[in-house]
Amino acid sequence: MLAEERRMKIVDLATREGRVDAQDAAERLSVAVETIRRDLDVLQRRGLMRRVHGGAIAVHRLNREFTVSERRALNHSAKLKIAEVAARHIPEQGTIIVDSGTTTQCLSAYLRDKSELTVVTNSLDLATEIGSSSTRVILISGRVRPTTMSGVGDLALKALENISADVAFIGANGVDLKSGFTTPDPDEAAVKTRMINNAQESIVLADHSKFGKSFTMRFANFESVDRLITDTKTSTSIINEITNKELEVVIA
């Protein structure tokens, strides 16, 4: 059996059963466990599954299980540092737009009790956290997308229509040289684009795990964003290439 063929069968197994047991797969495909383990590593690098002790878990199942709170914990310290740096760009007064997402969510600590500040957001969680403080919060309506707990759709775009802000803090799922800033959901992408358009200055927050990835919907290219904040683990070569595109990159 060809190596690729074997890997296909492993993917097959994974999608059918949701997981792969290294030991079990080795027996079924009559190869050594080490081979399976190596295969799983390869498939993980291809983004097809996630390696865990004893085997691997199919991504489709992962997405379902990964809740907001779990994603929040992912690279949490990096996100906190990014938020800390981003916070320097929050004005004392005026209006800012804050996108939904686990990274932008970390900004909440810097947004409470700013009585001269208006925060416009489509994130339920963020609004809940700072809504009870003296900061003026405007929550964007819309259909609630369960995976991100944010308001999207036509209503959200309508609500944003007449709002203009000083700064917009935007999250991204993918940052790639070819594709620009991307996200999987079309509705969510439309909201992000509108947010960027309606702000004087726009800042994207993205930790190292987002780089080199691209998803279906581009919501901005490098020219339309003013600043990109990331953490120290992001490869410097990518950062240099982005800096060449007239986009200021800040490393937290």
Added chain:
Amino acid sequence: MLAEERRMKIVDLATREGRVDAQDAAERLSVAVETIRRDLDVLQRRGLMRRVHGGAIAVHRLNREFTVSERRALNHSAKLKIAEVAARHIPEQGTIIVDSGTTTQCLSAYLRDKSELTVVTNSLDLATEIGSSSTRVILISGRVRPTTMSGVGDLALKALENISADVAFIGANGVDLKSGFTTPDPDEAAVKTRMINNAQESIVLADHSKFGKSFTMRFANFESVDRLITDTKTSTSIINEITNKELEVVIA
């Protein structure tokens, strides 16, 4: 079973039942209690649940308890009964409007995972609770009023403009023979009025403590509401007088 798989099942248990009993989970997943306890520690570190004596509780439940705990304690059992009766008027499919408020909030238990139902609400807490289920949630928002954590103002009215629903469940601060249904905040009153106007049928939920009180803003008179649900502690004389005004009163 893979370790990660087991942990997923624990998260599953937690989200479904709100809590995890270490002993019980150990038996169900046929591993030692110690293993479960270690898993719970890991999951806590991932921010998925909060460790407590005897097991752990899901974070989504945790947030819920924190946000409305004090207010909800007031006449809580009465509110639960009112919600139970009100729930009989929730259609299996179609669109309903649910107002913000501690009483209407209790409806959330009956609104999760109704895939044929669309819930329109201006309550952040309600949207958060049912937004993660398969129920379609449309959040009406605008400026967030800190005391009630609800969306009000011009933006909210605009968003409601083109929405029509089968039933509206409305909360009230005061129910009085002379003043009708009242609330202190003008913005909130405007939203309630619009909600009632945009629904085929409107139901007000009010426990006994609301009767005989009146506040600045009337959002509805007795004629414009179809049904009033209250608890057994409400004085029968008031109920009789209200019934005379062509308003059906249901006692939970």
Added chain:
DNA sequence: CCGAATTTGTCCGTTTTTGACCGAATCCCA
């Protein structure tokens, strides 16, 4: 057909996971 590169299997020391044990801390109920 040959040599190089890649893949695969084996070996083995290291790490991780798991279940068991036990004294201490905590909870629950009378």
Added chain:
DNA sequence: TGGGATTCGGTCAAAAACGGACAAATTCGG
């Protein structure tokens, strides 16, 4: 409030899984 039951958390040992090294087998390019 006190005592019994439960739970906790730390240590230990066995088992499983890991990963790196290396050799054998296979594939590839010329």
